[in-house]
Amino acid sequence: MTITEEKIWNILETICDPEIPVLNIVEMGIVRKISIDDTVCRIIVTPTYSGCPAMKTIEDQIIEELLLNGIDSVEVKKTYSPAWTTDWLSDETKIKLREYGIAPPEGTSEEDFFDSILTKNITCPYCKSTNTKLTSEFGSTSCKSLHYCENCLQPFEHLKCI
Amino acid sequence: MNLDKKVKSALFEFLLRMGDDRLILGHRLSEWCGHAPIIEEDIALGNIALDLIGQASAFLSLAAEVDSKGKTDDDLAYFRDETQFKNLQLLEQPNVNFAGTIVRQYFFDVYANLILENLTNSSFKDLAGIAEKCLKENKYHIRHSKQWLLRLGDGTELSNEKSQNAVDKLWRFTNELFEKDDVDKILIEEKIIQETDLLKNLWDDRVLLTLGKAQLNKPIETHDFSHGSRKGFHSEHLGHLLAEMQILARSYPNAKW
Numbered sequence: 465m466t467i468t469e470e471k472i473w474n475i476l477e478t479i480c481d482p483e484i485p486v487l488n489i490v491e492m493g494i495v496r497k498i499s500i501d502d503t504v505c506r507i508i509v510t511p512t513y514s515g516c517p518a519m520k521t522i523e524d525q526i527i528e529e530l531l532l533n534g535i536d537s538v539e540v541k542k543t544y545s546p547a548w549t550t551d552w553l554s555d556e557t558k559i560k561l562r563e564y565g566i567a568p569p570e571g572t573s574e575e576d577f578f579d580s581i582l583t584k585n586i587t588c589p590y591c592k593s594t595n596t597k598l599t600s601e602f603g604s605t606s607c608k609s610l611h612y613c614e615n616c617l618q619p620f621e622h623l624k625c626i
Numbered sequence: 627m628n629l630d631k632k633v634k635s636a637l638f639e640f641l642l643r644m645g646d647d648r649l650i651l652g653h654r655l656s657e658w659c660g661h662a663p664i665i666e667e668d669i670a671l672g673n674i675a676l677d678l679i680g681q682a683s684a685f686l687s688l689a690a691e692v693d694s695k696g697k698t699d700d701d702l703a704y705f706r707d708e709t710q711f712k713n714l715q716l717l718e719q720p721n722v723n724f725a726g727t728i729v730r731q732y733f734f735d736v737y738a739n740l741i742l743e744n745l746t747n748s749s750f751k752d753l754a755g756i757a758e759k760c761l762k763e764n765k766y767h768i769r770h771s772k773q774w775l776l777r778l779g780d781g782t783e784l785s786n787e788k789s790q791n792a793v794d795k796l797w798r799f800t801n802e803l804f805e806k807d808d809v810d811k812i813l814i815e816e817k818i819i820q821e822t823d824l825l826k827n828l829w830d831d832r833v834l835l836t837l838g839k840a841q842l843n844k845p846i847e848t849h850d851f852s853h854g855s856r857k858g859f860h861s862e863h864l865g866h867l868l869a870e871m872q873i874l875a876r877s878y879p880n881a882k883w
């Protein structure tokens with residue numbers, strides 16, 4: 465195959481996360497590894513959460529997008545290790561999330577795996593106030609919790625730190 | 627990993643047990659969809675069900691791979707009969723009410739926590755990887771079920787009564803949680819799982835501590851009637867659950883939409 469790994473990464477960067485369309489699957493840390501040999505292009509992906517229902521769509525989109533770019537022999541494999549973590553999100557990615565209206569994870573999974581949503585007042589993505597409260601640890605997708613801003617009186621979602 | 631026949635078949639059995647636990651409990655939780663007491667809880671139970679079914683898929687896919695007969699996780703989930711399921715009887719028990727669901731969930735979450743910790747040290751790397759992933763999710767599942775148990779047990783007279791009833795009814799299913807058989811022994815030998823002897827005591831300690839805080843008691847008379855789930859013996863409830871879970875896949879094999 466004459467195609468390079470870099471080209472594949474670029475193609476995959478055009479695929480949005482179906483549940484958080486402002487981010488692509490590379491920014492989300494879902495694509496872990498790409499390898500190419502003479503006959504086949506192998507992509508290793510990892511689910512954010514075990515039951516993430518977007519996973520199948522993402523796998524299908526990878527195959528479809530590469531096919532459109534003339535790469536017809538593609539294998540997508542799932543790995544569980546190392547387990548996905550929000551630590552893989554870059555600072556730029558977190559800014560994009562906030563601008564989209566989702567409060568990004570604060571801190572690292574090492575120091576406050578998930579406890580941050582119970583102990584911290586997550587910053588409101590709209591008005592930046594920390595006068596907020598947790599409504600529910602579980603939200604519209606596995607990766608998000610629900611909060612309410614007492615300052616601008618807006619409910620908002622937060623990408624949980626795991 | 628090159629495994630001899632005996633180890634391979636023990637590993638396949640063990641992976642079915644882990645996968646079936648999660649598939650059956652995940653299905654039970656999903657029955658709450660649209661019926662939970664409050665909308666946040668509807669979403670929470672749906673999320674946890676989804677995690678468990680995702681975890682089941684990981685374990686069953688690995689089981690299918692170890693078995694190397696060209697099957698998939700879906701084949702194992704939808705085309706096995708009742709006696710071929712290896713889940714704990716505790717997990718197939720009906721939801722009854724919210725208190726019953728929470729007690730069952732807390733019993734399982736603590737059990738799962740101990741087993742998953744154990745598996746993260748597995749010599750079989752694929753299994754250790756899945757365990758590491760599941761453990762992350764298990765930590766917030768436990769937090770959810772424990773907090774509810776404390777609130778319901780130490781809540782109103784009625785919520786305490788319903789929770790105590792659930793503890794009384796479900797306790798009898800917990801004696802087999804860490805029952806060890808040849809499958810476990812073979813895998814312990816291979817360091818695929820670590821020694822499990824101490825886990826039942828740890829489970830008792832943790833669960834009794836929480837029950838105490840929740841103003842709930844372990845039943846005085848316990849009838850240890852559940853045995854053999856891991857060999858495929860089940861209560862009457864599993865068949866009904868499977869009928870609902872499997873009917874579509876069996877009526878229209880290989881259907882796609």
